[in-house]
Amino acid sequence: IENETSNDPWIRYIRINYLKNSKTELMKKLEQLEFKQRLYSKHDIQFDQFKTIALSLAIDEYLIDYHFEDVFVFNDESTKKLTPLYEDGSIAMQDKSSLLAIEAMNLEENMIIMDACAAPGMKTSAIASRLNNSCTIYANDKDKKRFNDMKILLKRNGVRFKSSTEDFTQIDPTKYSNLDCLLLDPSCSGSGINRRLEYTHQNHGDQSTEENLNIKKRCENLAKFQLAILQSAIAFQAKRIVYCTCSKYQIENEDVIEKLFEMNLDLKNQYEIIDPMPEWPLRGQGNYSFSLKCLRADYETTMTNGFFCCVLQRLQQQQQQPS
Ligand code: SAM
Missing domain, CATH: 3.40.50.150 (Vaccinia Virus protein VP39)
Structure with missing residues (x-):
């Protein structure tokens, strides 16, 4: 399999599991884990600009995805901190694609x-x-x-x-x-x-x-x-x-x-x-x-x-x- 260990800068997509929490509830849980939301206006930016913002996320920041409301974007280094939310079903570790x-x-x-x-x-x-x-x-x-x-x-x-x-x-x-x-x-x-x-x-x-x-x-x-x-x-x-x-x-x-x-x-x-x-x-x-x-x-x-x-x-x- 090719590309298994690519060196491209990477980000982490997660999907909210609405069966376990609403978007607001998940955002509160993220706040408790000391994550901050990076805000942007979909009306003001192009997808290419969104990509630049996503790739510049700090380890304690996240974004709501440009295309899908139930997808959040994190710095890849944040994955470990998200594990409890994955383990209790609050989120799924699922690529946006x-x-x-x-x-x-x-x-x-x-x-x-x-x-x-x-x-x-x-x-x-x-x-x-x-x-x-x-x-x-x-x-x-x-x-x-x-x-x-x-x-x-x-x-x-x-x-x-x-x-x-x-x-x-x-x-x-x-x-x-x-x-x-x-x-x-x-x-x-x-x-x-x-x-x-x-x-x-x-x-x-x-x-x-x-x-x-x-x-x-x-x-x-x-x-x-x-x-x-x-x-x-x-x-x-x-x-x-x-x-x-x-x-x-x-x-x-x-x-x-x-x-x-x-x-x-x-x-x-x-x-x-x-x-x-x-x-x-x-x-x-x-x-x-x-x-x-x-x-x-x-x-x-x-x-x-x-x-x-x-x-x-x-x-x-x-x-x-x-x-
Ligand atoms: N849809 C899954 C998901 O999103 O989690 C991933 C599916 S994975 C790409 C492909 C799956 O097809 C494997 O779990 C494999 O066991 C199953 N599979 C392969 N041949 C099959 C068949 N003839 N009938 C049913 N399932 C099959």
């Missing part, structure tokens, strides 16, 4: 959601937090050990969820015929991760025992698996499918989406790719007709880990053309 997938889900109360590759549960937890548990979430993961760790994390964070440990490609879609959103965050090369975080729950399950395979071969294998996951997802007929990875490679991202549409010619009559966040600065790669509708994140542009996200929105019945 992951939140792109949550934003892309266009969450609304009472939604029925499946998180198909959910362990260790970071995104499930973010969904439940943003919806204050007013939703039905099926959290599934094939890996039993990771699944058990996920259940511990979700319980600690106060998340209400239904869980299963199945190979997603083997699940009978007719059992979940009314999904509003299907989140697909399958195993990937993890090549976008700028720096591995020390918390074990941030291990992205990328089967690193395959170390002896070279990166290219490994990504090709992962891309086949990712395509199989997407291929299975179509049968669920969810209103929205959100596909994401923390890989920086096109082969695991845009190319997989293109192949999906190539292999399923009728898919364009069922789903369209939409841009879930027009204000986001970094876009998909490749010359595909949909590339600019995909979201990407990286250290240079968005000051985050590398991330990719693509949204397939089901077309309204009357818009669907006969095949």
